[in-house]
Amino acid sequence: MKTQKAPLSIRIIYWLTSFSLGMLNLVFIGAIIFNLMVNFNMFSNELDLAIELPVKVNFLEKGNLYLNNTDIEVELVEATSRIQFKDTPSFISRKIAFALIIVVSFGIYLFWTFRKFIKNVKDGIVFTMDNIGLLKKLAYGIAAFWLFSTVYLNIVRHYIASKLEFDNIEITSDVSNYSGILYLALFIWVLAHIFMTGLKLQEDQDLTI
């Protein structure tokens, strides 16, 4: 059911999503190649891979903040961090390469689903079972991504962060979480139900002579 031209904002969102999907596809190809090279030991132990640490680090560092022409003494007490391996062992490289494939695949699926939904809206096809299905898939996909991230964070915390030792830095057990991602999934799920109501209203309207 095509109507007039979609608003510019919708078209911009569609183009941005298409562009991001294209970039992700390139990243996926790179991730596949990287995986193959890691699994065939083409780097031996020469990779210096880095990963985000899902915990906060405590340390005491004094400094100054220059604001409103005033020099204010401050202390840096907490920060998030990432660690870089020197000559990453192959068993860690393989795990990181595998996790990269999973994350990029998720990203491609989510962007592809969202692009399909935006394309329908751009073409004036709004309240349909197809769009409701796409929204539900998006919600499931984002919820699954949150679950994967949570599991990954806890694995990294248990196997790496808890075994780190530094002279002047304390690694806390305060794990970051991505609860915002879960709330996004829940919001999209609710949006799918709103679209179901919209579909019913449209059907009633279409069957009003």
Next chain:
Amino acid sequence: MAVIVNLDVMLAKRKMSLTELSQRVGITMSNLSILKKGKAKAIRFSTLEKICEVLECQPGDILEFQLDK
């Protein structure tokens, strides 16, 4: 459905085809077909008025209420 549409009865009485009614009322054949088959969810007063005008009848001649058993 509790409200029955007796459009085909009136069309037969007036010896008019659905196509002619559609052209004279200004409603598409598909919409009239939906109405005739009883699949419509609602009818606008303006539509009912046009149909009654063309078929020279009352709304009660086209719409009938039957209690669901």
